[in-house]
Amino acid sequence: MSMICFRITLLTLCLGFLTLVAWAQDTTRTAPVADTTRPQPTESADALLSGLTDSTAAPLLPDHMLFTQRAVWGKKGLVRLFGGHELTLERREKELKIRRSMLKLHQVMGFVTLAGFVAQGILGAKLYNATGEDYTRLREWHEGTATAINIAYGTTALLSLTAPPPAVGQRRGLSTIKLHKYLAIVHMAGMIATNILARKIQEDYTLKPYHRAAAYTTFGAFATAIIVLKF
Template structure:
């Protein structure tokens, strides 16, 4: 039996709500028109996946697919905006999958006979859908081009989103591992359910955090 997987996110790669995201991105594009000595082309701090692809010596730079120029960075920020909007949409789709999976899981615990077989089948199908949705959403976040400036100092809701993501991805790993082990040890069911609920709670809060 598969278990649902959540969404992982990075504080530096998530957009604000629609209107503010567009304004912020436009401001960043405007910043890049200033002389290079005033505005660095890349932030000092990037997550490892951003550095691997988009860093000064990243794969896309080495292959000359994305030259590190002012014009190139302006295009990258537009790509970033598109990818992060898709990331947000994927996040809500995954959240809907979580809700459906939770309902199926609750029904599965009390089902018997043919009802158990049918519910278990849908539980596994939903888990597969969530796994794909989660992986796609995570990839959009981790591989988006870096922002024009680094993360702000102090607490932000984007940082809260990032910290909650650490919690729910750890929970997703535990949920999946326990789901497979249940087949041989049904005494693990309460732990599986606790991990799933904890993960859903952290995931839902991480999505809500993006609305602030």
């Protein structure tokens, strides 16, 4: 009798265990997730057309431009008024290609100018303590090299200042491009000071140290401006 009761009890426990497992499986089932990628019935054709219209109305020119860029490529710039180039999406794509070419040439001319700075530094160091015929000869070389550097530097600057403005939506915050621009302000000011002091030296030779300091500052800022773009 006890064996029968034991078997009935064991059978009851097995049935209860199977029932519990089946119930647990039913409770773990989740309701089907709605497909959110499909357009909702409330989304009308007018709303879709409005979105397309808003996307095509995006500005073609950045809000912040150099005054030289605005004068040449702005909405009322020279190329719009006298060049007959209307401000359109297709035209902006062509202008960005022109910008890329001008900035590549800007980099090439930058290296040419940097080489001139190095040569001028060597000549200037020798000229600083030269006397007699050596002074006259080195001075002629120094002045000729200075003229070549001014032409190369001016060309390099114009290629950057008059290039078409960049695309809208450029990255904000400090970047190598912005650092390059800040250094450009420094070496441009140094370049102007160096040329002014070079003429004043003929009247006052005590200005030589200031001329040399301005030249070294210009070279340092210019070289750093190139390095931050390449590395």
